Amino acid sequence: MARALYIHWPFCLAKCPYCDFNSHVRESVDHAQWEGALLADMACEAEAAGGEPLTSVFFGGGTPSLMPPSLVSRLLESAERLWGFAPEIEITLEGNPSSVEAANYAGLAAAGVNRVSLGLQALDDETLLFLGRLHDAAEGLAALEVAQRQFERVSFDLIYARPGHTLDQWQAELSRALAFGTGHLSLYQLTIELGTRFATMVRQKEFEPLDDDASAEMFALTREMTSALGLPAYEVSNHARPGEESRHNLTYWRYQDYCGIGPGAHGRRGGIATVRHRKPENWLKSVAASGNGIAETHDLSGKEQAFEAMLMGLRLAEGVDIGSMAMRFGLPGQALCDPDKLAFYEQQGLAWCRGERIGVTEQGMPLLDALLGELVPAELVAA
Ligand code: SF4
Missing domain, CATH: 3.20.20.70 (Aldolase class I)
Incomplete structure (x- = not known):
């Protein structure tokens, strides 16, 4: 890890x-x-x-x-x-x-x-x-x-x-x-x-x-x-x-944990999102007052994490492993990726699927934003 x-x-x-x-x-x-x-x-x-x-x-x-x-x-x-x-x-x-x-x-x-x-x-x-x-x-x-x-x-x-x-x-x-x-x-x-x-x-x-x-x-x-x-x-x-x-x-991109410190830095740790104060002077004031620059922390639901993980992972040529991601976030695989849309875009040559792993092809990469909107189900986007 x-x-x-x-x-x-x-x-x-x-x-x-x-x-x-x-x-x-x-x-x-x-x-x-x-x-x-x-x-x-x-x-x-x-x-x-x-x-x-x-x-x-x-x-x-x-x-x-x-x-x-x-x-x-x-x-x-x-x-x-x-x-x-x-x-x-x-x-x-x-x-x-x-x-x-x-x-x-x-x-x-x-x-x-x-x-x-x-x-x-x-x-x-x-x-x-x-x-x-x-x-x-x-x-x-x-x-x-x-x-x-x-x-x-x-x-x-x-x-x-x-x-x-x-x-x-x-x-x-x-x-x-x-x-x-x-x-x-x-x-x-x-x-x-x-x-x-x-x-x-x-x-x-x-x-x-x-x-x-x-x-x-x-x-x-x-x-x-x-x-x-x-x-x-x-x-x-x-x-x-x-x-x-x-x-x-x-x-x-593989949606693993990272700590972020300093002005405006984001972090993800164990399903919690952290955001530091963005303006340098506000961040300094926060550190002086409370020992850290955190502006906000909030728990991410399984669906929110799955959504972020899909957005990040599909940027990669290696794609994402839907099976292990579904298990990680306690969701069924079809909640992460619409199987009908995946089959359609696979046929168009814009997406690929190998076992549990899915991704976007070379031809699909210029259209990544539009494809994300299609492949990732609306319920996850709205989470
Ligand atoms: S202002 Fe220029 S040098 Fe500074 S972070 Fe932005 S791109 Fe980089």
């Missing part, structure tokens, strides 16, 4: 116009105050969710590569003392590929980080400027090189299906990206999220998002090219050499 710990570092140097993550820009950050508060939030979580040793730790954000390595080191020491570390623990940190942060990589590796996920996002200056990134292409690639020297495992993100993006351009960009030889790639289509600067720009007709057909073609090409080079998609947007998958993210 996996047990994962997520630590949220909510600060960035600037807000990217497409980003709807819980990230904030502040003139200064009191590292000593944040260290004390994160350690307290962690200790409180470990008391409620002790037990098995951790199989993964993930520093997400925000921009955790801006954290002082000494802070990362103290958080890891504390996590190990509180839970213990499983052998081969995966310790990932999300980072930006700027020269300032690259200078931090050696210290972060020495602190125990063994996997890094870099927000490269594009390989040319014009696109990086459009995406509001602070690094240029040369700086990003130099940082990637440093990361490949410093960390055992490296992944990076690219954003495709941008306004005006062509299939040929993406093919060339992805070929270059694959040649860097990392074992993992996260390849996301640009989506316009509510409340972002890009959403305002689209509303004001400053640019038009790429149309669905062109995006779908790029999605198919992405799967073809990564697969041909031995990094098939194991999730909608994530591609890895076998064995190089993000074990931490697999914990979410």
